[in-house]
Amino acid sequence: MLEYGWAYGTGGTALHGKELVLAVSPGADNYGREKFAKYTVHELLRPLQAMSRLVGMDFKVPFITVGASSIGKAEIAQQAKKYDTYLHETALPTLGDFD
Template sequence: MIVIIYAHPYPRHSRANNALLDALEGMDSVRVRSLYDLYPDFSIDVAAEQDALAPARLVVWQHPMHWYGSPALFRLWMDKVLQYGWAYGKGAASLGGKDVLWTVTTGGDAGSFSRCGETDLALLAQPLRNAGEQCGMRWLPPFSLHGVTTLTQEQLAGAGARYREMLEALAGGYDQAGGVQDSGGRP
């Protein structure tokens, strides 16, 4: 199963992230947890979040880029959910062996996030990558969509199709390898 931890402060006003998520409609193996819908008061149910991650073979961290990082509720989610003794540290084995994917949309164009541009996306990804790896997860190459404010609906739909194709390929691989069983349930 693929569990998407989705952090958009205004999910109803999203174009880019909505286009990516809309493209996943009908994928039985995907569960989306929209943190700002679930926890508008920032009061995260840690046990529910940890339970939701249990059946995941792939954990996706998806959000729009805000100030070269993630929206605040995602950072809080990391602080609360990725607990010592559960996610990392002595005796922690809850996330070990899962894959983790960072899906990020940016207002800045692709050139400004290239190695030669003003900001290197790999550098911005490093704290998330370290966190995932600290929890024993395998870091996958990020899925990034840039310059989103100027993309047409067709371009957004194309990006959605590429996103779906990538997740379907990953899900197919997990099925073949005998992934963890889907325990069902939507937020």
């Protein structure tokens, strides 16, 4: 997908202007500077943000469900509603909102 001349570099404009939308559901809930992982999920996604910039994509703020392996059915249903809202917003939050 990220081939020189197709996605980036000379003549590589195939992904320019496309949106990169991520939905991430890490099983653990220990993400954060004060927690075991020492990094937020957003920080761990920075390489994908950098790649999107390289290929000219519009990186959107990821939809994240932390602790997915231990949440109950009610919380899953609530996250599903939030995700539906997230996907159907007129304008998803952009890179500038994520920085």
